[in-house]
Amino acid sequence: NAGVTQTPKFQVLKTGQSMTLQCAQDMNHNSMYWYRQDPGMGLRLIYYSASEGTTDKGEVPNGYNVSRLNKREFSLRLESAAPSQTSVYFCASEDISYEQYFGPGTRLTVT
Amino acid sequence: AQKITQTQPGMFVQEKEAVTLDCTYDTSDQSYGLFWYKQPSSGEMIFLIYQGSYDEQNATEGRYSLNFQKARKSANLVISASQLGDSAMYFCAMRDRNSGYSTLTFGKGTMLLVSP
Numbered sequence: 001n002a003g004v005t006q007t008p009k010f011q012v013l014k015t016g017q018s019m020t021l022q023c024a025q026d027m028n029h030n031s032m033y034w035y036r037q038d039p040g041m042g043l044r045l046i047y048y049s050a051s052e053g054t055t056d057k058g059e060v061p062n063g064y065n066v067s068r069l070n071k072r073e074f075s076l077r078l079e080s081a082a083p084s085q086t087s088v089y090f091c092a093s094e095d096i097s098y099e100q101y102f103g104p105g106t107r108l109t110v111t
Numbered sequence: 112a113q114k115i116t117q118t119q120p121g122m123f124v125q126e127k128e129a130v131t132l133d134c135t136y137d138t139s140d141q142s143y144g145l146f147w148y149k150q151p152s153s154g155e156m157i158f159l160i161y162q163g164s165y166d167e168q169n170a171t172e173g174r175y176s177l178n179f180q181k182a183r184k185s186a187n188l189v190i191s192a193s194q195l196g197d198s199a200m201y202f203c204a205m206r207d208r209n210s211g212y213s214t215l216t217f218g219k220g221t222m223l224l225v226s227p
Contacts, residue, residue, distance in 0.1 A: 033214070043156075
């Protein structure tokens, strides 16, 4: 049981480059989430997916797109990276008692 | 207005002592849930404890307890008998109707340092 896995762990991009952050969970959870964590800001929700085939915007969705490929996988795409998107990105999935399980995070730097 | 407020950027405690981390929240809903997560220096987020707004008893999980004062809208985390491994960032979070009960709103966190 791997829980929630994220790839890559680290990434450096140049401004304007694109990339996709991958997330997968093996706990058969319906809901999945993408957060970003910046110093002094706590975690802020980017997008979430309450079930396979649905996605909704969170607090800070601008500059991002998501895909809920199937029940297991929820990817986050940066189409044209900006320095303001330098952050640590966490994926999470949620069980029926509302406990969220987090992946190990992706540390992204945009230069 | 912030939905979750953690007023203590940092807290220090000696090993084996108890410590309280403050959290106040803002919601007009009657039905909501409050959560605490721990983030050690390694970066992962670890669920600690949950309190539902209708729960009559304060939640407890081992050395963690939640001091829930509904009228004051506070949900403070109490860690008893602190250990060196408790040194970490602690986040309070809430789910309520405004978020469609679908999402968590996090506070900015409190850094706890436990000294020998």
